[in-house]
Amino acid sequence: MVKVALLLVLFIAAVSVMLTPHAEATISCGQVISKLSPCINYVKVGGVVSPQCCLGIKTLNGQATTTPDRQMACNCIKSAAGAISGINLALASALPSKCGVNLPYKISPSIDCSKVH
Template sequence: MASSVVFKLAGIMLLCILVAAPLTEASVTCGQVTSSLAPCMPALTGGGSPSPACCSGIKSLNSMASTPADRKAACSCLKSAAGSVKGINLSAASGLPGKCGVHIPYPISTSVDCSKVN
């Protein structure tokens, strides 16, 4: 009888682990990052103030990246995009969240270590 309870308890624990494991993965995709920030391209390449649509995208992305895994994924996408878009002004990119009233816990830069983002 005791071994039956142990097996049931072990089965329940295994089920909990299997259900909880996917929850630790990032849910923010690079596609979401790109589409959220697409309205920001004029401000990133030509300078100037961000549009209301740009700030809305930044705020939306910031709220999507609510877990450390999400923030790391968003950071990696931002880093990759910052390095691949021709004509991007990295100084403008790093200042864009602040111009929209959003604080992010890491700089937007091609040299940021996204593995250290919490």
């Protein structure tokens, strides 16, 4: 009976994965914030961009390969930028290029993330 129940659970899990719409983001806002948290000090006070910050940006850029993922990342970044006081927007928008990453959108509180592809 336990084997049958286990097989049923595995079957349901496999079917749910196959039926999941591909238009949903595979990364979460928590992952985005976690990757970018080493950048907070830089976007507030400037100075030298830490290697951890650039690694987070590069990792996030590599993970956000679909339009839904990029839109999720954009919305998370936009929300976080609005919630953290003292952010220098010029430093924030220049951060990807300082780390050698070309983002398909500009980091800005006024960005329309629905237009990010």
